Amino acid sequence: MADIDNDKVNDVEIGIVGSGSMGGGMTLLFSQNGSKIGCYDYEKEAVQKLMDEAKEDENVNEKLVHGFTSLEKMINAFPKADSGEKKPRILVLSMPHGKAVDGILDDLLSLLDKGDIVIDGGNEWWQETERRQAKAGEKGIEWVGMGVSGGYQSARHGPSMSPGCTEETWKYLQPYLEKWAARTPEGEPCVMRIGPGGSGHYVKMIHNGIEHAHLSILCETRAILHHQLGLSNDEISDLFESWWKDGPLRGNFLVGIGFKGLRFSEGGGIEHAQDGIVEKIEDKVTQDVDKSEGTGTWSTKEIAERHVAAPAIAAAHQLRIISSDKLERLDVADNLNLAQPSEAKEAKLDKANKDKLMQTIQTAVYGAILGAFVQGLDIITRASQDQKWNISLATCIKIWRQGCIIQSDAIAEFLLPLFEKFGPSEPVNLLKSIPELASEFAKTYDAQKKLYTIAIETDAVAPALGASLEYIKTVNCRDLNTNFQELELDYFGHHNYDLKGKAEKGHEKGKYHTEFAKMPGV
Template identity: 40%
Template sequence: MADMTKNSSSEGLDIKKVAVIGCGSMGGGMALLFAEKGISVSLQDPSTEAMDIIIKQAKEEGFGDKISKHSDQKSLCESLDSPKVLIFSLPHGSVGDGVLSGLMPYLEKGDIIIDCGNEHWKNTERRQGKCVTRGIRYVGCGVSGGYQAARRGPSMCPGADDQTLDLVLPFLRKVAAKDPQGRPCVGKAGTGGAGHYVKMIHNGIEHGMMSAISEAWGIMRTGLGMSEDDIGEVLEKWNSKGELEGTFLVKIGADICRTKDPKTGERVLDTVEDKVVQDITGEEGTGIWSNEEAVGEHIPAPTLSSAHYFRLASADRAQRARAQKAFGGDFPAQKLDIQDKDKFLEDLRVATYTACLAAYVQGINVIDRKNREVHWNIDFTEVLQIWRAGCIIQADYIASLLEPIFAEYRSKDTMNLLFEKTVASDLKKGQPALKRVVVQAVLGDHVIPAISNSLDYIKYQTGLELPTQFYEAELDYFGKHMYDKKGEDPEGAPTTGKYHFEWKKA
């Protein structure tokens, strides 16, 4: 039986047995991680081969006795303690519903499901509602860091009621990534679907950061004519100090630039096609959902959305090839006319950081708006700790910048990071570098959606004389949508205007 044991701050379960349902790269990695930590793991997956691979690897690593496989849900549940603890690592959507329905006859009051898939938060809350009537606890737990982190310790973002989270946190702390101070990168994200929601926005931020870093790589490779080894050296330097220090995506970028296939000697990056297809193939839903949320919550998030459109355009290479044929060619990136390469590389570093910070700002603003709408009681200090290590958007400098802000979130009327002087100062300092990089990139026909949109974001989010003045007049002209008069709207709230002018009689 799973024992009740005292945790440092709360009472939790001493979980000794878990089921892992879904043995793909993430589920398989977590199963091995749990077993390595001394937890007995019962596997279930439609693929016997997938389960056998995990069991074989466990035996090779010396803990094969900790993993068993099960072909049906009855025997799976019988292999567990009471309360039963089951980990989902499943594709988003209907698969989870089917698995939950199949388990229901074998679940009892007090049993716990921890859904570690990239699930949509609405599905999570619907399943929580279905389970609560049976007394079953359902945790929506975002997991980040990729399959390597799933094996060695991922960042974990659980959402549920406090009592349920108190029960499972000792287990999650045992297996989660640890920051440089040894603190686990897991905590109470909030109630309801907060865990999956925060992870969803994490992925939106991730896509914005990846786009900016990829755009910088393209500028270095083609615009500056640098070798991959030289680019790897630059990325390593960026990751070692300054504003991009400890940024996971920059760190792995250096590895990617340098890696060669030991069998062929060929640089692996040179063999990779320019297609990001996960949104279209259905493997990944969070990029789509995070942008839908930004639009639905009326939060400008152009770094995130431009990165997403860039991914979509890249995915369908056949469409791009057909369009190129219709155009009679394309607009290939050119070598840039740069007089001082070192100075430009510093501008590029600052511009990349500023775009990454803008992605963070936009993502946090979406989370804050949603939290105020649905009252999840999101703990922003816990969210920052969850993102400290083991996750894709790990960025040590940004985390240090945000730490004092997040520590006071309870006393703030908003978590809009554009209102924070330290964040505003960094964005302001980055604006000239962004501008110089954008000018050179545009002249050289480089594709820079995240970087250029971050520049525009800073300008229009701080401007009080926008060309939308003309936009509003046109809306009033043909649609009688009303407008406010200059000087008569000191608060500037997003409300319907008081005036209409009869520009042309109907």
């Protein structure tokens, strides 16, 4: 292995900026697949630690990993053009979003040449990506906004990736990205060009919004099973494992790590345990609220600004916010002094009826998770149309089949053939355009209602489960209660309304108005 900042290195194929858990994982992954890597970080300790890991990893040839604390020296470590056209340098950024990326961009613009490619593999707001693409483009440098999913473990073993770039840049990067990506059991790489501009980061952002909903649905369900229905962690682990192995939640990543996590013991390893580590973890989620991660906040912002209904995603974000300050929440609870969650009457069911209830709960969880997919994909469709990105929903499902947090094998197998019937950016509303999907979702309604009824009766916290139920109730309702809201809006604001049975297609303002204040007795 070369020393750090070795001036004699001249054969780097890929440069990685950032040697943290994600950047380090990608360095080892790329080198394991035969790429010669230059890894840069301004902290020498981080670079040295990564080089030591490469030396200790039996799957990695340490001679393929070169460390740098000088960005300029890493750039100069790429091969020089002997004759003819120089191959583009490829650099991958693995950094927190925001100002730090702008700093690296400015440094790179002074060091790189026309045609070089920079891949931003962090989570970034899509408009920031497009701003940087324009700035880099002034020097002829290609800036690719690429979502990298699956966390640090997938970064090491093969992530799902969603690049947003030009078609020409994709053709050059495709062989590299396909070599590094997670693969389906059939060998298909989970990376495809999403579209131009900020589309790649946008899809990853909404992927994370869907992920947040799924996380909330599962933590709410696990709490009901444990606290309201009296199941031990061991029993819940077995239940989740059965869901993961067979049925509509087969191959769901979060269900899979859920049953393994519930079996984790303090002594290390995975084993059955009545009292697992989960009971020792504080009930506060700070991610997003501490601004270390923005995708949940941005997804919620998009729900409002794109005017797309995605209540389960929004509710999951609100639960995080409320959970994040435990001491403040305790003070509020003291002031409210209301009842805390209690045991459900179903806790005393005999085994046969409890087994039947578990099947109902499985269906309910499936429905809520499927609903979060629908809501997130509706956001992507609307944004694709607004920005003219031409995103294919089938492509989204394909890259989410392995290496990502929202992997759910049975759901992907159900959705993919439905989406392959449509072109990019179609349909506008999944439940409207795909009857088979609406029918499948409808089958889960009674089960979702049953699970949320248990939550209501026992004061269990279940915002995402409730939002999922209310979503299906609302989109199913032929006559909503919002006519009274229209009356009051017109009364105080002259906002107009449509007459019953004469509504026009779309979101246009109604044509009718009543001067309520001029009426006798009003």
